[in-house]
Amino acid sequence: MAHDNLKNAKRARNDEFYTQYADIQKEIEAYLEYDADVFRGKVVYCNCDDPFESNFFRYFILNFKKLGLKQLITTSYKPSPVANTQLELYGDDNTLPKAKGRPKLTANKFIINEVHDIDGGSEFNLKSVARKLKANKNNEWTPLEGDGDFRSAECIELLKQSDIVVTNPPFSLFKEYVAQLVEYGKKFLIIGNTNSITYLEIFPLIRNNKIWLGCTNFNVGMFFKVPDDWERFHHIDDETGWKIARVSTSCWYTNLDHGRRHEPLNLMTMAENLKYSKNLKGKSAYDRYFNYDAIDVGTYKEIPSDYDGVMGVPVTFLDKYNPDQFEIVGNSDDGSMMRELGVRALGHKFISAYRARGGTGHYSPGMRMLGLLEPQARIIFKRLLIRHRTKPTKLEKR
Numbered sequence: 001m002a003h004d005n006l007k008n009a010k011r012a013r014n015d016e017f018y019t020q021y022a023d024i025q026k027e028i029e030a031y032l033e034y035d036a037d038v039f040r041g042k043v044v045y046c047n048c049d050d051p052f053e054s055n056f057f058r059y060f061i062l063n064f065k066k067l068g069l070k071q072l073i074t075t076s077y078k079p080s081p082v083a084n085t086q087l088e089l090y091g092d093d094n095t096l097p098k099a100k101g102r103p104k105l106t107a108n109k110f111i112i113n114e115v116h117d118i119d120g121g122s123e124f125n126l127k128s129v130a131r132k133l134k135a136n137k138n139n140e141w142t143p144l145e146g147d148g149d150f151r152s153a154e155c156i157e158l159l160k161q162s163d164i165v166v167t168n169p170p171f172s173l174f175k176e177y178v179a180q181l182v183e184y185g186k187k188f189l190i191i192g193n194t195n196s197i198t199y200l201e202i203f204p205l206i207r208n209n210k211i212w213l214g215c216t217n218f219n220v221g222m223f224f225k226v227p228d229d230w231e232r233f234h235h236i237d238d239e240t241g242w243k244i245a246r247v248s249t250s251c252w253y254t255n256l257d258h259g260r261r262h263e264p265l266n267l268m269t270m271a272e273n274l275k276y277s278k279n280l281k282g283k284s285a286y287d288r289y290f291n292y293d294a295i296d297v298g299t300y301k302e303i304p305s306d307y308d309g310v311m312g313v314p315v316t317f318l319d320k321y322n323p324d325q326f327e328i329v330g331n332s333d334d335g336s337m338m339r340e341l342g343v344r345a346l347g348h349k350f351i352s353a354y355r356a357r358g359g360t361g362h363y364s365p366g367m368r369m370l371g372l373l374e375p376q377a378r379i380i381f382k383r384l385l386i387r388h389r390t391k392p393t394k395l396e397k398r
């Protein structure tokens, strides 16, 4: 029991990573470049966001008019250790009017239909937003009945009313979070971890082009504000004094279209790769799997332009994935998918050779991992199996 409580507390703490404004702005602007009207007339819902601390709320409020939003809905989550405790985004401003029952220790729902200065003027800034929220003249916020869990009936009702969900959801609930968005057929732009790509629940959506990665490059990593007692932080922000951590495995997941996923990869032929590519120089052919009819390609740059069969590529390929150019066939992390694709079990011959060259790990002859026998017996971790689209099918603009 005590162990469970500790585990839950740790999980909850790991969920308290707050997204930086610049990361949100950079990502959203890439969609606007592709389609300036992507948010026009839309209801955006941030369902893991306390306006008093969320930069998603801040971004959408400050850009409400520019984006042409119809409405912004935000719900906060009561059990959040940081929620409702500070007016962080608005600074420590004593000139603000005293709150008329400021949203404290309850989960709240915030519905913003227009932005303007509290006195009706068209000019506004964050201070006017803070004033507006504090005064709560038009019931911009009301307490929720429950704790603001995105799975609760009242939050699902708000989800149904919305067009696009944008947030950084709790990582520990990522699978459930995505499943709910898919169930309700919502457009979304959310932050997750690259490790989720090969999850049993997530990968089929990626393979079927129902979800893809966002625009911010994979290897950039994002910076997050973390709780004060967080020890593994990257730096302390000069201006705010907040602890900031860098998470190199963070990425955006979305079903909103963007230009980067339609940029084709420029590739060399197999012969050119064998002649010029760093990792292939001196080889007469690409490595082939011992137990599956496909070639192994160590980096997306070495994908041959003229190979028609299946190719195993690192998961990072997804960052360059253009669905008009490639088809995703499978994911080596999923044993049953490997079985369906006809990947054979490693077998005794492979495992003996693997052990003989000092290979360790819990591999047995019955496992369906991708293996290379020549030039040395080696298990290949996490590969996406892809192939060129033979007849490029232009996917409809979503």
Ligand SMILES: C[S@@+](CC[C@H](N)C(=O)[O-])C[C@H]1O[C@@H](n2cnc3c(N)ncnc32)[C@H](O)[C@@H]1O
Pocket (backbone or CB within 6 Å): 015, 016, 017, 018, 019, 047, 048, 049, 050, 053, 054, 055, 056, 076, 077, 079, 080, 081, 148, 149, 150, 151, 167, 168, 169, 170, 171, 173
């Ligand atoms: C990774 S943080 C991100 C917060 C905010 N979206 C941002 O990016 O600044 C996830 C947030 O979800 C909240 N949360 C945790 N479980 C939740 C749930 N079941 N429903 C709604 N929110 C939840 C956490 O308290 C936390 O504030």
